[in-house]
Amino acid sequence: MVDATIQDEMNYCAKHPQRDTELRCNRCQRYMCVDCAVRTPVGYTCRQCVRGHEDRFFEGTALDYGLVAAICAVGGALTPLVMLLIGGFLILGFIVSPAIGGTAGQIALQLTGRRRGRYSGYVAAGGVLAGGLVSALLLLGGLGLFTLLFLALAASGAYARFKVSI
Ligand SMILES: [Zn+2]
Ligand SMILES: [Zn+2]
Secondary structure: OHHHHHHHOOOEOOOOOOOEOOOEOOOOOOEOOOOOEEEEOOEEEEHHHHHHHHHHHOOOOHHHHHHHHHHHHHHHHHHHHHHHHHOOOHHHHHHHHHHHHHHHHHHHHHHOOOOOOOOHHHHHHHHHHHHHHHHHHHHOOOOOHHHHHHHHHHHHHHHHHHOOOO
16 A cells, blocks of 8 residues: 555656656756756756756856956057067066966956856957957067967966866
8 A cells, every 4th residue: 555655656857747757856856857867976966957057157247258358458468568578588478478368367357256257268368369469560560470479378378267177
């Protein structure tokens, strides 16, 4: 008798109503089938909750991206200027350029409340390159091999600040 009552209480996956299941999401408590369950360190979570969690993590807004691009563009624009100042000491550029990019990225990160958007790293690197290219054309009248190299170093310095490790 008791067994029968338990078997009568069938639960079905919230997404696949034809599949009965006993698995429940540890976040939203919805029933889910094995296909919908994602194993996490704290138990089984449904795909919707996992995705919702990721979306909250990558909550960069258009304003954030705009700020990041603008600040990194300034950092990029400074890179050719610093190269002018250091003149013949090109070796210094290898140290200074990533530092400029990293600093620009750090400032951008602070001003956007440390929110890292999914594309922040690319936006930061793109900002550095765009600002640097314009500045190089204006200040140096063209792009040399080292200018490109240092801008790439500055861009990767900025990108590294936004790298999201999961
Ligand atoms: Zn859930
Ligand atoms: Zn399912």
